[in-house]
Amino acid sequence: MTDVGELLGSIAASGMECAQGAWPAEPLDDVAWAELLRRVRAERLPGFLVHAIGSGALAATPQQAVQAKREHLVAVGRVLGIETGALQILRQLASAGVQARVLKGPAVAQLDYPDPALRLFVDIDLIVRSDDFDRAVVALTEAGHHRRHRQPRPGFDRRFSKGTSFVVSDHLVVDLHRTFVMGPFGLWVDLVEVWRSSSTFTMGGARLQALDREVRFMHACFHAALGDVVPRLVPQRDVVQMLLDVRLDVDRVLLLARNWRAEAVVAKAVTESWRTLRLDLRPDLVVWALGYRPSRREARELALYSDSESGYARKSLGALRAVPGLRDKAAFLRALAFPDPSYVEGRYVSPRQRLTKGLFAVAGLRSRKRSS
Structure with a gap:
């Protein structure tokens, strides 16, 4: 009987030559296929599922192949709507004099994947400077967007928090960041370094700014290692996708990790992503991560994010x-x-x-x- 959980890891690694996928020899039966589709939706993997079937790695009946393509088309349609809403948000921030950079989703899809349709997303994450945070909140509030959570006291978010979220519509939530995560690791991020340089990409005909390559990789590690109690597959694929890019400056990544007290975060993200996606290459950064042993203090700090x-x-x-x-x-x-x-x-x-x-x-x- 096929282990759907293990199969999801193989699907998330689809298209990577170094992946040792565990693929069933025959198409799944109806019960297993229905469970796989449910979990593919939950993990936001329709693009990778279509790729796995199209490449011949995952055996599927003609009906299953059609269902997978339909799931992907529906998800792509949602993404297009999210992108339209995100451009409106960015215009509203720009009108208030707030510069924002795009995190995760569309930035990673466009800059780090050979086909952006592989890497789908369900919301938009933006980062603004701490000094601009209050102004950004006012701009989005005055535009009619609903802030999910109030701050404990005025000025708290721009000084201490990760950020806040706005409900823009039934189909769009915007996470407004000033750093990567809440808690100690978020406060140790050097925000001057985050804003020192940038990458650019195109979305909906507009040229937008994202984090530069190494800072983008650091954020991917934070997301994969600290974002959820049970790590999600797309953030782990992001880590692997960026790490295998020969343009990634590994020395700078290790310097950032050391300066931000985030070596344990990077090691955890790389190690868990490599094991989940079953990759047989061992680049230098992977060798370093596999050999890294967090201190007791680092282990306690990591536990703040992994303890339910x-x-x-x-x-x-x-x-x-x-x-x-x-x-x-x-x-x-x-x-x-x-x-x-x-x-x-x-x-x-x-x-x-x-x-x-x-x-x-x-x-x-x-x-x-x-x-x-």
Whole structure:
């Protein structure tokens, strides 16, 4: 019986000559095929599924091949709508004097894949400078877009958070970043280096800016290693796709990882991606990653992102040591302990309930630290 989970990894690696895919000799039966389609949708892999069938790697009946193409066409149609909405958002930000760069999705599809139709996406991620963050939020709010989460206190997001999200329509959510992730690793990212140079690509006839190649790879590693408790396949394919590009400056990647205290993040992303996609090449960066051993401190910091019980309070406590200076640490703690009433409204019965839950979460994290 075919292991659908293992097959998904092979599909995610479709088109890579160094991939050791585990392919069934015969087409899947109806039950297994239905399960595969469901998980392909969830993992956003329709482009890779069509490629696997078209290349002959994955055996499929004529009906299954048609269904796969239909899934892909529907997903591509959604992507085109998302791109149109994203261009509108970028125009609204530009009108407010805010420069934004595109993260993940369309930028990676256009810059790092031979065929952008392989790498599909369901939302848009943008990064703006910290000094522009409040202005960007005002611009999108005045344009009628709904902000999902309030900040604890004015100025908190531009100083300490990853960013926020806006619901633009039923089909489009925009994640507005000022750094890559919440928690300590996000605060250690050198944002001056992030903005030092850029790459450009075309979307819908417009020339847009993205992160430069090595910073884009670093963000892919953050996304693959820290973005979800259970790593997703498309971010892992992104890591592999970029790593195998001979234009990637590995020495600069390692320098960025060291300067950002993110060596454990890069090692985790590369190692897990390589194993999941079953690749038989061992480039220098992979050899380094396989041999990297995180310190106890790094292991605790990684656990903030991989532990399903690690919520906002625990990540916030973990971030405290990354906040520079006593004054900023005090402002960080004050905002979390005593947020504005508007932040608490709808989430908790009262500020006291929020503080109590936060203290329980903090106590749990400290207990885990002692046990490790």
